[in-house]
Amino acid sequence: MMLSRLTASLVLPCLLTGCAANAAAGLADKYTRHFLIGTAVKSSELRSTLPSKDAPVCREFNAFTAENAMKWQHIQPEPGVFSFVMADQLIRIAEQCNGKVIGHTLVWHQQTPEWVFEDDAGNMISREALLARLREHIFTVVGRYKGRVTGWDVVNEALNEDGSLRDTPWRRIIGDDYIEYAFKYARQADPSAELYYNDYNMYKPQKVAGAVRLVKQLASKGIKVHAVGMQGHYSLFYPSLNEVEQSIAALINAGTKVAITELDVTVLPLPENAHTGADITQSFTAHPVYDPYVDGLPEEQQQLLADKYKDLFSLFLQHAGHISRVTLWGSTDGDSWRNNWPIRGRTDYPLLLDREGKPKAAYQAVAELVTPE
Numbered sequence: 001m002m003l004s005r006l007t008a009s010l011v012l013p014c015l016l017t018g019c020a021a022n023a024a025a026g027l028a029d030k031y032t033r034h035f036l037i038g039t040a041v042k043s044s045e046l047r048s049t050l051p052s053k054d055a056p057v058c059r060e061f062n063a064f065t066a067e068n069a070m071k072w073q074h075i076q077p078e079p080g081v082f083s084f085v086m087a088d089q090l091i092r093i094a095e096q097c098n099g100k101v102i103g104h105t106l107v108w109h110q111q112t113p114e115w116v117f118e119d120d121a122g123n124m125i126s127r128e129a130l131l132a133r134l135r136e137h138i139f140t141v142v143g144r145y146k147g148r149v150t151g152w153d154v155v156n157e158a159l160n161e162d163g164s165l166r167d168t169p170w171r172r173i174i175g176d177d178y179i180e181y182a183f184k185y186a187r188q189a190d191p192s193a194e195l196y197y198n199d200y201n202m203y204k205p206q207k208v209a210g211a212v213r214l215v216k217q218l219a220s221k222g223i224k225v226h227a228v229g230m231q232g233h234y235s236l237f238y239p240s241l242n243e244v245e246q247s248i249a250a251l252i253n254a255g256t257k258v259a260i261t262e263l264d265v266t267v268l269p270l271p272e273n274a275h276t277g278a279d280i281t282q283s284f285t286a287h288p289v290y291d292p293y294v295d296g297l298p299e300e301q302q303q304l305l306a307d308k309y310k311d312l313f314s315l316f317l318q319h320a321g322h323i324s325r326v327t328l329w330g331s332t333d334g335d336s337w338r339n340n341w342p343i344r345g346r347t348d349y350p351l352l353l354d355r356e357g358k359p360k361a362a363y364q365a366v367a368e369l370v371t372p373e
Contacts, residue, residue: 026059028058034323036100037063037326038064040067040262040327042330042335043068043069050092063094065101066104070087071112072112073111077113102150103141103145103151104198106155109170125173134170134174134182150193151195154183161201163209164210183195184223195224198261199211201231215254226257228257230261232329233329235266236308244315248323258322259324260326260327264336266348267293267350282342285343286345297349307365309352317369334354336348
């Protein structure tokens, strides 16, 4: 029987306390010779107690990203007012689990308060003023976690689908070189941290070509991009394995590593005029045709999902020497953002652990590809 939404919201502590049955060796151990296995940690988890060292969240994952807690609107909601409570807890969880922290994200056109771009009268500020705010924010946040955060998503989703630079307040006020300044400030704030560029739909040739141009342009200025994050917001129906592989190869040839940063695979149909990817501004009206599995996922779809994950991880293993991390965007089906995007209140099954925190067929398919050391 399908869990109610209230019940689903209460099973998450199983990942922290260990109340769900899991295999003795988690994915983190199984893939330790290949790449990190990460998860996105929700704000609700960052308000709870620390997990035990043998809890499933520690066993399955060894890289931790805050889903929202390190984004500008949460960590600096008002000028000069920083809130580090949840971000500090993410650091503690990672240390408790002997894992790494990925900072997400320093510069994004979404979830950034309007005040960042405006003066007291609501007018657009100057290039110099915005650069000063950008520097202060990065130096404060990155500086606080210097030596404790492995790497930062410095700039997030700066490209259009054709690979050109997105028209954002950052670009309109500062200019195209806002990306260069963001990376420079992050490097100055923590010289030892890895620096990443992160974006969705990074299986589309034009967008990947834009990322390659960006990496090369930064390299020409002496700025190293340690990895390009390919957000893996995929579906049973897209992308093709060949598209993903060609994109990985293009980024490797550009001289950067690859991180699979936000992996989930929706089993639900999208409205006809919906865009793929992760544009959070998309929203559509609910309809039963777009929510067909409220009573549970049929065996056929479970197997299709398992096959998709198996194919993806097999590909990642082929390029493991150039892939630093594979991060699932969430821990269980119940806490995935996919249940509410681009239609709120749906029942999706996009991750490896079900709503009770138990391994699914997709989990077993991924786990069986490798053996622990």
